[in-house]
Amino acid sequence: MPVKFSRSKNTIHRITMQSKHGTSVSNRANDNRRRTCCGLSRIKTLKVLGTFLVPLVIGIFTIATTIQQYEINKQNRLKDWEIAARQRAQELKQADILQQETVYAVYVKEMGELLSKLKTKNVSNTELDQQWKLARAKTLSALRQLDTKRKSYIIQFLYETELLFTNSSAIDLSGSDLSGIILTDHVGMAFMFDYITLTYVVLSNTSFVNLHLTKADFSGSLLNNANFSNAYLFQVNFTECDLTNADLRAVHAEFAIMKNVNLSGAIFGKVPPAEIKNAILPNGSYVFYSKDNLQSDLFNESTNLITNGDAICQTNKNSTEIFGWVVRHEPVAIVTKYSELPSLITGNISIDDCVFWGGTRNNSIGYLHQRVFFFDYSRLIDSGRALYEFSFDTGGINEYNDYVYLTMQFRAASGQSLRSTGFPPITNIQRKNRSILCYQLLYGPVPLGTHSVLINIWFDKTSDSPFNNGLIDNIKFYIKQMKTTDEHLEHIYKKACP
Incomplete structure (x- = not known):
């Protein structure tokens, strides 16, 4: 085991x-x-x-x-x-400087040669006129090629050679662009440019600091953002100038001539101009006419701009010439007293008053014509705040179907039609065969850019009467100011018969 x-x-x-x-x-x-x-x-x-x-x-x-x-x-x-671009720019700059220096030097040399001819008294008026035109052409050409610094030099050169004085012959620089020029370069020194004339030119962003400009003339020029601080402006003419955002804190600016000017955003000193007409003020409001440092405005909206709209009675009642009106083609009407037309007399008509009547003119193709200019309202119109009111009384006699026909046309300065209106005639049916005058009214905004209004009056005869019984009286045209920006944006027509 x-x-x-x-x-x-x-x-x-x-x-x-x-x-x-x-x-x-x-x-x-x-x-x-x-x-x-x-x-x-x-x-x-x-x-x-x-x-x-x-x-x-x-x-x-x-x-x-x-x-x-x-x-x-x-x-x-x-x-x-x-590096190449900078070098090229530097080369171009140097070339431009050289070119401008050349233009300026050539101009001064050639003008120096012309100067003796312009001042001579032994030259015909025709030749002298040609020399002035040549001087203007050379000056305008040079100004178009030069920078503001050299433009300033040219203006100073012309002034010192007495070619830009208001009280003597002066080169016409209208249309030139002189924006940004500086006529003073020493602080604290007052340069004398009294009586200088620079009318209808562009002077935007231009410096007139410390200049002495007594009775200088800038009429029609564009001076927006111009600096007149500490300048002496006694009786300087700024008529029709655009001074938007200009600095007018100057000496005696209150005595400058301010008519038809745009002062939107401009800065005044302690005292505004003593007298100013037809202007847009720094705060954007409009003034028609003030002669108390803008404390009040004398704008009267009840001023009838029609000359002889009430048919002033004439000594010769058969005269074909009518005061205030132009007769086109052939005689078309006469001025007669209401007493000559007894059926027309009513409670509000005096027998001593007169009326425009077709009279004995039959089948006439002529007409009465009147053109009303709006120079004194231009700034209000261009601001879009002008209203017009056009009215008249027109009619006829008894059952005769003769009538008056009117047209009204607003026009720009170029003549271009801005708005046209035809007024319906008052027939015997509308009058119920009565001898009466019916009231007609049209009002609304004045179109922007309106320079004038054209009134035409025809007397048309269609009855078998021996007379042309068309009648018209009390022709009135008013300019008013809108109270709010949305007032009366539409053109409204009204008619009323007794």
């Missing part, structure tokens, strides 16, 4: 050792399998990867180096271009 136990024990030990050895071999085999990739050992795999990675790294490095070099070259080229 003991022997059997010993053999059995040895057998178990041997089996155990064999099992461990087999497990170790199996583990080594598995480990070897784990240390291979795609059938290659780790070392071989690393060698294969090294074969590919080295060229790849070299390629990437080469590409990166190439890109970097390209960027460096690009930056260098840009710097070269910038």
Whole structure:
């Protein structure tokens, strides 16, 4: 029994050792399998990867180096271009300066030669006129080529040679752009430019600081953002000027002539202009006429702008000339007293008053014509706040179907029609065959840009009466100011017969 136990024990030990050895071999085999990739050992795999990675790294490095070099070259080229551009700009600037100096020098030389001819008294008017035109042409040509500094020199040259004086012959610079010129460059010194004339030119952003400008004339010029601070503006003429945002804190600016001006945003000193007409004020409001430093406005909305709209009686009642009216083509009407037309006399008509009557004119193609200009209302009209009111009395006598026909046309300064209106005639049917005058009224906004209104009156005869019995009286045209921005946006027509 003991022997059997010993053999059995040895057998178990041997089996155990064999099992461990087999497990170790199996583990080594598995480990070897784990240390291979795609059938290659780790070392071989690393060698294969090294074969590919080295060229790849070299390629990437080469590409990166190439890109970097390209960027460096690009930056260098840009710097070269910038240097070349600066040099080119500098060359162009120098060439421009040289060109402008040449233009200025040639202009002064040629004007110096012309000056003696312009001032001589032994030249015919025709030749003198030609010399002035030549001087204007040379001046305008030079101004178009020069910068603001040299433009300032030219203005000073012309003034000093007495070619820009309001009280003598002056070169016409109208239409020139003199924006930004500076006529003073010494702080604290007052330069004398009394009586200088710079009319109908562009003077935006121009400096007149410290200038002495007694009775200077800037009529019609654009002076927005101009600086007149500490300037002497006694009786300076700013008629029809645009002074938007101008600095007018000047000496004696209150005595400047301010008529038909735009002063929106302008700055005054302690005392505003003593007298100002037809202007847009700094706060955007409108003034028709103030002569007390803007303390009051004399705007009278009851001023009839029609000349002789009430048919002023004439000594010669058969005269074909009618005061205030132009007769077109042939005589068309006469002015007669109501006493000559007794059937017309009513409680509100005086027998001593007169009326426009067709009279003995038959089948006339002529008409009465009157044009009313709006110079004194231009700023109000251009601001879009002007209203018009046009009215008249028209009719006829008894059953005769003769009538008066009116047209009204708003016109721009160029003559372009902005709005036209024809008024329907009052027929004998509408009058119920009565001898009466019917009231007609049209009112609404004045079109922007309106310069004048044209009134035409026709006397049409259609009856078998020996007379043309068309009648018209009390023709009135008023300009009024809108109280609110949305007032009377439409044109409204009214008619009333007794």
